Amino acid sequence: MKPSDFIGGILVIISLCFFPSCDTLSPVITHKQELWVSQKQGEVHTYRTPILVKLPTGDLLAFSAPRKNTSADKSAKFITLRRSTDGGLHWDVTRIIEDDYDVEDGLNLGSVIIDKITNTTYVFFGYCQHTPGTCTSPYREKGVYFKISRDWGYTWTPAINVKETNSALEGITWAPGPGFGIQKELEPNKGRLIGCGHHVDVAFYQMQCIYSDDHGKTWHMNSPLYGLPYAQKHITGDFTPGETQVIELSNGTVFVTIRNENKFHCHCRLQSLSYDGGYSFLIPHLTVQEALVDPSVFGSLALLNNTLFLSHPYNTDSRINMTLQWSFDSGQTWPGAMQLYEGPSEYSSLAQIDDEYLGLLFERDGYKYIDFFKIRIK
Template identity: 40%
Template structure:
């Protein structure tokens, strides 16, 4: 390692530790974005996603399940848009309507291309293959900051017929070598080919191919409790260029906690020697949120081994090797899937806040979708 790179890494670590002395997260604002049953054409809102655009707008997405709370069935992709960092929101619009498919669509990941400004949403159709075949990996995009959206495009001619549902969460665009500019979206497969998989694009989303994979054991077979089944996942890029993927441990293999696996080659592979089980991140087998901001790694999930309750924010200053003992309890009650984002800007407000969207309820975690603005430095 050359001296210049060593100095950069040392400064990064020192800055992270300095920040840790002052990190004291507190909820600055919270709003319900969607409540199930309020609108006649939607029974339940689930699977929330959140991202900033290159123009600074905040976009919130959810699966709008038309007829029931179930994973299968007809759905919309719902969108609300904020131009003031979440203070106010547009009415709900539906950017995708799968019609009346019995198997329906499943979200999904959103990825923003920092070079073109495109906002890309990737989702699955007929993922469960109960009532329709084949499974299709679909994509829509907005080139005008989330106002209008393209017609859905089927990626199967490029990716093949494998069952794949991204995320849920966000995809990344590589900022550091290797593969700067590459779009990386990770997700999981069904019994037809289960495990963790990433799809890659090196031309701004025009073409996609499969990259890294971490297959289940036993592969392509129904799983029992304690089998190895990496599932829903959230990738983040660290400042050393590695991609760390926080993974749902669906059958509680080895622990009731999160799997974490790392790609060192831009999402091309996931070596098994880079897989660890993070016992600090206890988990009831759920989709969780992860975010890297200014050298600090943040994580949200229902912090429980058995139930979807107690949505909690944790943070790490050493790339997830350990977690600061302090935590922020966002919601003690029923809570489920979550996703985080932050604005990469130069204003003080951009450094100070992160934003969380999550499933929240009083009796059940899927009653509503809530948006939370978190002040990272509330004691300053």
Template identity: 35%
Template sequence: MKALKADVFLLVCFLAIKVAFPRDLNPVLVYDVTVMQNGFPQSGLNYRIPVVAIGPLNGTLVVVLEQRLGGTSDGVPKNIAYKYSEDNGITWSPISTIFESPDSGKIFMGNLIVDAEKGSILVIFTACSKDCPGNKWSNYVSKSLDDGRTWSKPVNISSQIGAFEYCGGPSLGVQKRYPPNKGRLIACGHTEPILVDGVYCVFSDDHGDNWTLGKPHLGIPFEQDKVEGDYLPDEVTMVELPNGDLMVNARNQGSFLNHFHCPCRMTMISKDGGETFPTEFVRINEDLPDPACAAGLALFDNKTLLFTNPNNANNRVDMTLSVVH
């Protein structure tokens, strides 16, 4: 698959799947819709890091993302913005904002979590002022009670999980459907700088009112500069398995140029609802080439994993859907 043009941001593709999916996988493109495009509705607005959820009330599609102001790089000022669709993605609402960049400061989009028990959607993101004194970040949660059409004023949860740069996902979080910790909301991500990077998960057992930071799964060596081949899990995507395990698939960051073990993905398992990720449950996915990039993971029909990423060891090309039974 050829890389998309840089000015076209998000392409939503809906697939008609044979009844025998996924054993007899044969997807057909029904239609595609450009949801956002860099430079529209006005020059200088750019869009990256989308996370898409399906609303728990009426099945509304909602995408929350970074609206980057005046450029496309990670370091430009940003807003947390969103759109929603009530007709399966054919048409979309005008773009609106959940949170605007403070003092032209820093913002990073994180996770969306669907709380099916309460009929809500939560977004978690992190922000800091332009100078970011003391590198003290504010980690925020905002809720939607109407399938993503409107959002609450973001609540700062840094007093609960810490005033560090929690860069969630970027991906969907999980509400656990199975024991242990049934009903728990879990979001996982990473942090900066690289010296202290690794997989960090936060969780809530009261539908997002209070949050706890789990034990981070840290890069090695910790608090040291990374060199060729060092162990450094980074951006993540996650899913709950039918046995109650939390599976996290991570970007294998390495030293940017040289990945740990291979230019591929890595997977880790938590058996306690995201509180810990023991080393014995970490696997290197040699069969999933990856150039160090965000990816997507979902569970279909309760027994089939669907994984999307640029299936290339060196470049962000060859977007691929992988199916694991």
């Protein structure tokens, strides 16, 4: 299908119902737009890792981390940003907010966290995460960095190493996101900033989150959800929690959906709950969700009118069939689903636009495009 056919074609919606209750929702795609096209915009080889967030001002920010010369994770990249002031109908030009120049193992986006109390936006990224030992980059050392905007993304500080806020975080091989973080709006730990991700060291694969209780002055790592077997190379079937999206439920509980890296138990997603403000995700609160068929990939979350939504490729082995699934009981069951795009579909990011609409940013067709969908939930 040509891009022009894709954008101008009829909006086809296919609903997949697993339980009778799913017919209480009938989502409708009302707008589609290509935001980035690989190898055609800005001499970029591949646009990857979309992140979509809504600011308290109502603006939408769309982030991506284009790869300059190759599609590989270990490559030179930069971070781009586009803005919409009208709920996703129109987007301004692409701006570059961070560049790692020509390094062999550059940055990896990352997580976007908004502090609604101080009106501050943070963008986290890992650097030199795929090189064992010391980073050879002449520009910066291995570790996790963040940029700060105090004017809703129009200007940004230079990148700051998290070790500057906490020396214990020097050189960590932790990959944030790639998605959005949260600020807890309810107790416990109201006001806490949280961004989740995973460690990329193969032997010590684990899901872990970063958090701050002082509005970003200092950052700390929470208690890990360790992969098993511990300190050994993992194989198919092992418990290997990977890339993670976090959200706060309406009762203050922290919920995460987790990439099931080595397909532990089934070709499906993992999820967990934290009752201590995201400090720990204990095994008794971990669920293997067989209803969330998944090929091992990042998935995103949104909460709209007390309904929890998940976007991901619904397929056992291949990254195809981008699907929106939903839960009326905070993720215990997932009775409803709608196919959004049947072709190759990869990483995605959801955001609530208002009380009626969700926005979706996702990779499609073998990472050739990053598209925005506006979805009416009714």
